[in-house]
Amino acid sequence: MKQTISFKLNDQNVSVDVNGDESLLTVIRTYLDKTGTKFGCGLGDCGACTILIDNEATRSCMVIVEDIEGKEIITIEGLASGEILHPIQKAFVTLDALQCGFCTPGMIMNALGLLIKNPTPTRDEIIYGMEENLCRCGSYNRIIDAIQLAAKEMNQKVKI
Amino acid sequence: MKPNKIDQLYFSDVNEPIRLDRREFLKKLGGGIIVVFCLGKLSLLDGWGQNDAADELNFNAYLRVKEDGRVDCYTGKIEMGQGIITSLAQVLAEELEVPISSVDMIMGDTELCPYDAGTWGSLTTRFADPVIRAAAAEAREILIDLAAEKLNVNKEELTIEEGVIFVKNNTTIKTTFAEITKGKKIVQSLSKKPSIKTSKEFKIIGKPTISADAVDKVTGKAMYSGDIKLPNMVYATVVRPAVYGSKKLKVDASGLAAFEGIQLIEEEDLVAVIHADPEIANKAAKKVKVSWEAPEARADNESIFQYLEAHIKDSNVYEEAGNLEIGNKTSTKIIKTAYQDGYKAHAPIETHAATCYFEKDKLTMWVSSQTPFGTREQLANTLNIPLENVHIKQIFLGGGFGGKIYNQQAIEAAKIAKSCGKPVQLVWSRKEEFMYDRFRPAALMNVKSGVDDKGKLNLWEFDIYCAGTRGTKLFYDVPNNRTRMFNEKNVRGDSHTNRLNNVSVHPFGTGAWRAPGNNSTTFARESHIDTTALAAGIDPLEFRLNNLKNVDMIVTLKLAAETFGWTRKKEDGHGYGIALGEDAGTCVAILAEVFVDKSTGEVTPIKMVCAQDMGQVVNPHGATVQTEGGLTMGLGYALYEDVEFVGGKVKSKNFKNYTITKFSKTPEIECVFRDKMDSKPQGGGEPAIICVGGAIANAVFDACGARVNRIPVTPERILAAIKK
Numbered sequence: 032m033k034q035t036i037s038f039k040l041n042d043q044n045v046s047v048d049v050n051g052d053e054s055l056l057t058v059i060r061t062y063l064d065k066t067g068t069k070f071g072c073g074l075g076d077c078g079a080c081t082i083l084i085d086n087e088a089t090r091s092c093m094v095i096v097e098d099i100e101g102k103e104i105i106t107i108e109g110l111a112s113g114e115i116l117h118p119i120q121k122a123f124v125t126l127d128a129l130q131c132g133f134c135t136p137g138m139i140m141n142a143l144g145l146l147i148k149n150p151t152p153t154r155d156e157i158i159y160g161m162e163e164n165l166c167r168c169g170s171y172n173r174i175i176d177a178i179q180l181a182a183k184e185m186n187q188k189v190k191i
Numbered sequence: 192m193k194p195n196k197i198d199q200l201y202f203s204d205v206n207e208p209i210r211l212d213r214r215e216f217l218k219k220l221g222g223g224i225i226v227v228f229c230l231g232k233l234s235l236l237d238g239w240g241q242n243d244a245a246d247e248l249n250f251n252a253y254l255r256v257k258e259d260g261r262v263d264c265y266t267g268k269i270e271m272g273q274g275i276i277t278s279l280a281q282v283l284a285e286e287l288e289v290p291i292s293s294v295d296m297i298m299g300d301t302e303l304c305p306y307d308a309g310t311w312g313s314l315t316t317r318f319a320d321p322v323i324r325a326a327a328a329e330a331r332e333i334l335i336d337l338a339a340e341k342l343n344v345n346k347e348e349l350t351i352e353e354g355v356i357f358v359k360n361n362t363t364i365k366t367t368f369a370e371i372t373k374g375k376k377i378v379q380s381l382s383k384k385p386s387i388k389t390s391k392e393f394k395i396i397g398k399p400t401i402s403a404d405a406v407d408k409v410t411g412k413a414m415y416s417g418d419i420k421l422p423n424m425v426y427a428t429v430v431r432p433a434v435y436g437s438k439k440l441k442v443d444a445s446g447l448a449a450f451e452g453i454q455l456i457e458e459e460d461l462v463a464v465i466h467a468d469p470e471i472a473n474k475a476a477k478k479v480k481v482s483w484e485a486p487e488a489r490a491d492n493e494s495i496f497q498y499l500e501a502h503i504k505d506s507n508v509y510e511e512a513g514n515l516e517i518g519n520k521t522s523t524k525i526i527k528t529a530y531q532d533g534y535k536a537h538a539p540i541e542t543h544a545a546t547c548y549f550e551k552d553k554l555t556m557w558v559s560s561q562t563p564f565g566t567r568e569q570l571a572n573t574l575n576i577p578l579e580n581v582h583i584k585q586i587f588l589g590g591g592f593g594g595k596i597y598n599q600q601a602i603e604a605a606k607i608a609k610s611c612g613k614p615v616q617l618v619w620s621r622k623e624e625f626m627y628d629r630f631r632p633a634a635l636m637n638v639k640s641g642v643d644d645k646g647k648l649n650l651w652e653f654d655i656y657c658a659g660t661r662g663t664k665l666f667y668d669v670p671n672n673r674t675r676m677f678n679e680k681n682v683r684g685d686s687h688t689n690r691l692n693n694v695s696v697h698p699f700g701t702g703a704w705r706a707p708g709n710n711s712t713t714f715a716r717e718s719h720i721d722t723t724a725l726a727a728g729i730d731p732l733e734f735r736l737n738n739l740k741n742v743d744m745i746v747t748l749k750l751a752a753e754t755f756g757w758t759r760k761k762e763d764g765h766g767y768g769i770a771l772g773e774d775a776g777t778c779v780a781i782l783a784e785v786f787v788d789k790s791t792g793e794v795t796p797i798k799m800v801c802a803q804d805m806g807q808v809v810n811p812h813g814a815t816v817q818t819e820g821g822l823t824m825g826l827g828y829a830l831y832e833d834v835e836f837v838g839g840k841v842k843s844k845n846f847k848n849y850t851i852t853k854f855s856k857t858p859e860i861e862c863v864f865r866d867k868m869d870s871k872p873q874g875g876g877e878p879a880i881i882c883v884g885g886a887i888a889n890a891v892f893d894a895c896g897a898r899v900n901r902i903p904v905t906p907e908r909i910l911a912a913i914k915k
Contacts, residue, residue, distance in 0.1 A: 053470045066418035069541070169852065
């Protein structure tokens with residue numbers, strides 16, 4: 032039995048006709064063609080599929096689409112404004128906090144969720160908040176530094 | 192490509208060009224200046240050489256200065272995070288005198304790029320760099336000649352900067368690459384040793400450069416094989432047995448009746464379902480009941496080492512010198528130890544994926560593969576179609592580490608596409624990724640050493656099972672030594688070709704894992720060096736320096752020890768460890784500091800220093816990122832990673848029961864490289880990782896007295912060793 036689920040994706044209103052039990056990851060990647068969000072395990076273990084649902088970093092592979100009616104979703108495609116990168120994206124580039132890049136969208140989205148909750152995290156708070164996002168290439172230290180750098184820039188902007 | 196050929200290519204470090212008529216291909220390219228050269232004829236190991244003019248269409252790499260002044264660099268290598276999309280562009284930009292931002296890398300496309308055997312073995316910088324530099328230098332000469340003609344001056348009066356050619360003492364007389372190449376098509380083959388820059392002239396080589404693909408990767412624009420969507424594409428899910436190597440007996444697909452639009456595919460042992468919706472394909476696949484005949488389990492993750500030792504009886508000597516008996520007699524202390532290393536998964540975050548379609552008889556595919564040209568050959572052989580009817584396209588890889596050179600998913604996707612006549616996408620689940628990974632093989636190393644009363648090594652006997660020869664050439668000065676490789680008769684000593692009666696001794700697929708074999712043997716050697724130093728009552732650093740003969744290794748070790756501060760005071764519960772190794776032409780020294788909780792056995796890495804002699808460092812920033820990555824990934828195999836299994840039933844199925852390094856376990860890392868800008872560049876992707884196991888095991892011993900001779904060095908093994 033198909034039903035229509037409506038929600039906001041990167042500031043755009045979207046509706047999908049679904050059974051309801053499809054994973055949000057499939058909906059984003061396959062039905063809505065936003066392939067920046069990655070499939071890494073389908074079990075919530077790796078964080079490659081992390082997105083924001085109402086500003087909360089969430090594993091999209093573990094959410095069924097029925098549960099996002101009326102919610103606001105942000106994926107990696109929704110961060111930059113045109114050519115201007117979001118401070119977290121910029122910091123990842125500046126510090127080269129990536130290698131193969133496959134975990135990167137999930138890392139950035141998880142970091143954004145973290146910084147929304149805690150705009151001035153300590154190094155240990157970053158580690159705790161990022162711990163369940165996996166990077167096989169081994170860019171963890173650079174990612175931590177990038178999040179610290181981004182936090183600094185984001186806080187300066189707020190003050191202005 | 193047949194697995195044997197892959198092994199052969201991997202270990203012989205050879206790029207073997209395939210003869211294809213490229214006349215047609217050159218026609219297809221637009222205008223500009225195209226430089227071709229034959230890698231096969233260049234004497235690679237010497238760095239430079241001559242190519243045969245008659246052979247010019249059998250070329251192997253080239254670049255094209257386009258009519259808009261931008262430069263395309265074509266290479267059969269792929270980008271999987273190792274950063275060659277940046278470093279190859281750097282060397283080209285250096286010699287051609289263009290900004291790096293005007294270079295476009297065209298990588299791994301089998302119709303656009305020259306043949307390449309595969310991206311592996313830390314070969315790219317060693318072998319592709321010199322050739323691309325040569326081509327760029329040649330293109331620079333052609334451009335200068337053309338500019339001289341156009342500007343009506345002597346070529347000696349001209350110089351190039353940032354893609355602009357001008358008269359040295361009158362910069363108003365100038366022209367650009369775009370102006371010169373417009374309307375021209377010049378194909379030039381590299382005919383003589385070109386004049387390349389020395390390190391003093393470098394502007395771009397040696398300059399830290401941020402990854403060229405970083406912006407695409409932080410915005411989600413970078414495309415991977417599973418991101419391709421084709422019109423009318425279907426998603427495939429393969430029905431898998433519980434045990435590796437099972438044979439299909441019977442398929443009951445009656446459960447599929449409940450799914451509209453589902454299609455069953457059966458091709459020999461391959462059983463799959465396809466649907467336009469991947470969620471439905473996944474659900475339906477669970478309803479297909481297949482009876483399998485599973486091979487008998489011969490070993491599990493505990494008994495495997497005994498199994499290997501009991502079943503592999505033949506050996507051959509890889510290296511020997513002096514006389515072992517004399518070594519025994521002249522040593523005051525003899526130490527014998529067996530070291531073990533369990534199976535390790537590659538576990539890239541991107542699982543194996545392929546997207547493909549047929550147009551008449553021609554197959555086009557995007558595939559997460561380190562061997563696009565090998566994939567093409569495998570697909571042509573499997574489907575029995577000509578090589579030119581397979582086109583592999585350029586795509587990013589979400590990690591490889593040696594695991595993406597076998598291309599099982601490519602064959603599966605192609606068979607399914609052929610059978611159903613529709614475009615197909617196949618993305619392996621995490622469980623499939625663990626089951627069909629070609630694991631780093633379990634290895635066993637029996638080491639016997641002898642030392643005299645002055646602390647000089649007199650005896651070294653190294654028996655290696657299933658880890659191969661890579662990196663095992665003895666760089667310590669031991670007069671009496673022997674290294675043997677244990678294999679079935681007539682099988683070479685490579686890590687993943689151990690076969691028993693033509694069947695692998697391993698219960699599942701094994702293969703190349705970032706510096707194949709060298710992680711296992713370096714762990715064993717360096718653990719044993721420490722054990723021997725202890726028996727001799729000498730500090731591990733001093734003991735190594737006393738017994739090393741390789742000058743580069745000595746300098747590298749001293750650099751690491753100085754950077755680390757080997758003699759600095761240790762905090763309570765902390766320990767320091769050293770390991771040395773050689774891989775892909777690079778000397779590595781790692782010093783590690785760990786903290787061990789003696790009550791739980793839990794290890795916290797505190798700091799790691801890695802010094803490397805890797806010859807010329809093209810991109811110091813990229814080399815640092817690679818080294819940090821190697822150390823971070825290496826902590827996983829040193830401390831946590833172990834594939835659990837009973838026979839072909841792999842119990843490690845996901846990241847819950849196969850732990851890799853995480854944020855909280857990553858220590859402070861410092862990388863230092865010897866300054867050798869005029870030397871040839873050596874490997875950078877793999878070498879650093881080989882020393883992690885040994886350095887950590889030695890640091891753990893230093894911290895708590897637990898000598899663990901099996902990696903991973905787990906809390907249980909540490910506690911058991913403390914009790915001893």
